[in-house]
Amino acid sequence: xxxxxxxxxxxxLPPSLLARLEWDCSGRRSKEQRRNRHTNYDPMDxxxxxxxxxxxxxxxxxxxxxxxxxxxxxxxxxxxxxxxxQYIWKKKWGLVKILYLLVRLPCSLVMLLYxxxxxx
Numbered sequence: 001x002x003x004x005x006x007x008x009x010x011x012x013l014p015p016s017l018l019a020r021l022e023w024d025c026s027g028r029r030s031k032e033q034r035r036n037r038h039t040n041y042d043p044m045d046x047x048x049x050x051x052x053x054x055x056x057x058x059x060x061x062x063x064x065x066x067x068x069x070x071x072x073x074x075x076x077x078x079x080x081x082x083x084x085x086q087y088i089w090k091k092k093w094g095l096v097k098i099l100y101l102l103v104r105l106p107c108s109l110v111m112l113l114y115x116x117x118x119x120x
Contacts (some may be wrong), residue, residue, distance in 0.1 A: 066114065067119075069113055070111050088101075
């Protein structure tokens with residue numbers, strides 16, 4: 001839902017579509033929208049379709065940006081793996097090793113799961 005409102009704020013939309021998407025703070029539609037809910041609805045409205053296409057494009061841009069970030073992270077991981085092995089994996093267990101693993105491994109798993117789930 002947040003992405004819809006961000007898209008609304010960043011892109012100019014026709015007033016007819018904005019009127020359909022306006023909600024008050026309580027989450028209910030305005031009186032005018034309740035009164036006209038069946039008369040003004042057109043699922044193939046060009047403004048509605050343009051909005052949906054613009055929203056889909058913004059989601060794809062987010063996916064591509066996340067993939068680029070994950071690629072940079074993976075490249076950095078490959079570059080620093082030798083030093084990580086030398087300073088972390090070869091040492092005995094201690095506070096530094098535990099803290100490092102608590103930061104490094106969950107972030108890696110979350111990024112990997114996000115990439116796997118975002119691209120079907």
